[in-house]
Amino acid sequence: MSVHRIRSGDDTFRAAISAMTAAPLRPEVEWREIPAPSRMAPSTWAATAEIVMGEEELAGGRLVILHDPAGQESWDGTWRMVVLVQAQLEPEFAVESMLGDVAWSWVTESLELHDASARELGCTATRVVSQSYGALAERPSTVDVEMRISWTPEDDQELDLAPHFAAWTAMLAAAGGLPPAPARVAPLAPSHRARAPHDCEDPG
Known part of the structure; x- marks a missing residue:
């Protein structure tokens, strides 16, 4: 059963999604379709993805x-x-007082890297630091970053969604510590250690 929601007769949306999902991505990306929200627009499509190296998930998210x-x-x-x-x-x-600025650079540089022209671009970056005390004091501190981003693609009339899909996965890769890389390249070593939070697959 299909998990996306496409308005009857919306062939433009159907064709754009089909072309987008056929485009290559960097090898560390593992993604799949998930049920799309039904009240945000007449036609919607959604996916979740993780950045995986070996058996370790470095970052995760949703589109x-x-x-x-x-x-x-x-x-x-x-x-x-x-x-x-x-x-x-x-x-x-x-x-790291500049983590928000760093997270914003992951967004803008990922869009630029994949020539994904965008307007009305917005981002909220949230950092959560967890520290344990008392009987749990031996647990290491953790730092979670969550970024919520939205934008409107340019060139609405003949829209190619593939660069925007690739830009999203590039944001995931950057959050996971991987350097920028085009599609069809060998996996690269992370620049910082990161892993996906356990709840990143929750469609919310």
């Missing part, structure tokens, strides 16, 4: 693609990408 042929004022267009990126970083990031 929702919205399409309203009539357009929505808040989008400034007829398409909208809604993204979640999550990763658990090493404790050193607990005192």
Whole structure:
């Protein structure tokens, strides 16, 4: 059974999703479709993905693609990408005052790397530091980062979603500590240690 929601007659959306999912991605990305929300737009599609090296998940997140042929004022267009990126970083990031700026650079550089032109781009980056005390004091501190990002793709009339899909996976890779890399390349060593939070697959 299909898990996406496509308005009857929305062949533009169907073709865009089909072409997007056929495009190659970097080898560390493992993704799958999930049930799409039904109230955000007439046509919707959603996926979850993880960045995996060996048997370790470095980051995870979710993508929702919205399409309203009539357009929505808040989008400034007829398409909208809604993204979640999550990763658990090493404790050193607990005192990194610039983590928000670094997270924002993951967004902008990923879009630029894949030539994914966007407008109405917004991002909220949340850092959660967990420290244990008393009987649990031996547990190491953890730092979780969660980024919620949305943007409107340019070129609505002849839209190619593949660069935007690749940009989302590049954001995941950056959060997981991997350097930028084009598709069809060998896996690269992380620049910082990270792993996906246990709840990153929750479609929310």
